[in-house]
Amino acid sequence: MKRIDSTKNEQIKKWKKLHKKKDREKAGQFIVEGFHLVEEVLKSDIELQVLLLTEEFVLPVDWNVDTGKIILTTDSVMKEVCETESPQGIAAVCILPQKTMLPYQAGRYLLLDRIQDPGNMGTLIRTADAVGLDGVILEKGSADIYNSKVIRASQGSVFHLPIVKGDLKESIQQFKKAGVPIFGTALEGASTYTAMEPQETFALILGNEGEGVASGLLNLTDQNLYIPIHGQAESLNVTVAAGILLYYLRAN
Amino acid sequence: MKRIDSTKNEQIKKWKKLHKKKDREKAGQFIVEGFHLVEEVLKSDIELQVLLLTEEFVLPVDWNVDTGKIILTTDSVMKEVCETESPQGIAAVCILPQKTMLPYQAGRYLLLDRIQDPGNMGTLIRTADAVGLDGVILEKGSADIYNSKVIRASQGSVFHLPIVKGDLKESIQQFKKAGVPIFGTALEGASTYTAMEPQETFALILGNEGEGVASGLLNLTDQNLYIPIHGQAESLNVTVAAGILLYYLRAN
Incomplete structure (x- = not known):
């Protein structure tokens, strides 16, 4: 599995920018932090691009994530990428969904x-x-x-x-x-x-x-x-x- | 009216501590920030002890505040005392109310x-x-x-x-x-x-x-x-x- 150990890594710098709307739209990506929310992404139609994990994080066995998408990292890199003050050791970079239309019908x-x-x-x-x-x-x-x-x-x-x-x-x-x-x-x-x-x-x-x-x-x-x-x-x-x-x- | 111009003033240091529960209970005081909330204090039974104002702040004419309670200050002192990132130029130091009992009756x-x-x-x-x-x-x-x-x-x-x-x-x-x-x-x-x-x-x-x-x-x-x-x-x-x-x- 890939690893990123430096907070100065170019990818990390890019992902950190995803906390700004303008940069999310430019990159076509957004970031999801924490166990529960990443789990919700996996259950949805959202396309997960990168799963960032700290080494201590134990991935549930029933999560079918392509290992090619996993990047291992350190606590300090995780902290750099995440907005939450005490990140849980897991974050996902996802594809921003295409804009959809709502059918105007009873509901x-x-x-x-x-x-x-x-x-x-x-x-x-x-x-x-x-x-x-x-x-x-x-x-x-x-x-x-x-x-x-x-x-x-x-x-x-x-x-x-x-x-x-x-x-x-x-x-x-x-x-x-x-x-x-x-x-x-x-x-x-x-x-x-x-x-x-x-x-x-x-x-x-x-x-x-x-x-x-x-x-x-x-x-x-x-x-x-x-x-x-x-x-x-x-x-x-x-x-x-x-x-x-x-x-x-x-x-x- | 009294003035405090330094963020290192002893009173300011004490009031800044009122953002912690332990210090509120020790001092028997709490702090209220912003126009609307100070107005609510004035309408209530809460005892206002000090009204801290920046010089630019225009006090409404119908607010009957004892001028002896007013302390004029600077934007930077106000910022030091307040928790809000952009304080409105008004804050009040109030007396922590006595603990009351609730009557257990229909309601x-x-x-x-x-x-x-x-x-x-x-x-x-x-x-x-x-x-x-x-x-x-x-x-x-x-x-x-x-x-x-x-x-x-x-x-x-x-x-x-x-x-x-x-x-x-x-x-x-x-x-x-x-x-x-x-x-x-x-x-x-x-x-x-x-x-x-x-x-x-x-x-x-x-x-x-x-x-x-x-x-x-x-x-x-x-x-x-x-x-x-x-x-x-x-x-x-x-x-x-x-x-x-x-x-x-x-x-x-």
Whole structure:
């Protein structure tokens, strides 16, 4: 098996750059850190290119990884490549998937309007996966799903369901043509979510942490929903709001 | 008004230490960073001891702060004291409140069993506030609520509702005596949450990010609840689970 022992190795320098979106897109690669997430990659359609392991790492016997793809390395090289402060001795360099299209048809969808925080983005995708959605559409200006923090917060759910970039105005029009009701979320001028019945098919829009869903989108929805605030908090975290609304709309 | 211009000032060194729990408890103080959170302190019963401002910071006219409590400082001193990377030019040193007791009576409560992550802890408290709970009880080993990250993620909700430390076994017994039903949360051996009717009064237990609620507590509950997972995710983030269950149990 190949080995890399120096943090100054050219490959290592390149992989380290994969923590930046621009460099991920240039290289057509992204990096996945830690046992659980690499396992999720192996279970998915994502193509693993290099499996970087420290010598102490014991590969599970049921992981069928082509040994030609394995590179052994040291703790300090692993630390150089990984973003996590105490890497687990395993990381994978993967091929950035081709951009896919989502079919606009009956189903359950989450539309995200410029979610900024990578932790929120990952948790939203984990929640979308848990509730069994058919896809997630991201407006331009949303956190990149191949950011390590997003992948980590999603606990691998980024590899489980279709996630596409799209113009949300265009998506709303397409869903409307397909007869899928569109629900926005807003703190004002909206109905309490429980006034709406659970739905067989829907697209729910959640918005930017500071600004919420853009008014230009809220004007296009069938109904805008509101989660009542009973205490002194001004609002809910966007991931918590997503969980409440998605589980309610799906009827558990 | 007083001024501090040096990052080596003794007071500054002491306040900087307030980011550690041990030092907060020793000093009986904690620190709050940023405009919105200081505003929340002023609206609450928390006693503000020192208001640290950079010269550029314009204090709102309706903030009645005793000028004897104001200390003007520089951007670099502010950066030294604050944990946030780009401080807003305002921070407050506050008195750590006396430990309070929660009356065990009819109401809605959240019991947290060793929540570790400060972001999760803050978001749980923000959610508890939003849903209008009467109090939160924290098992030993939970993140400290006067940690800056917890305060920030709570968006000031830590100042809005009673939050006490307690032995959860003892709390469960007390709630039972008061006729408050206790719901645990578990991934196995539990009922789907929608099988339970919304409740006028309840105590809901959520647990540690990795381990969930301790089995010793789950054995003491009236009912353990489960949120169905329809996709490939293994579980939900604890804050998302809290939002779904609390809003369901309260019936929005």
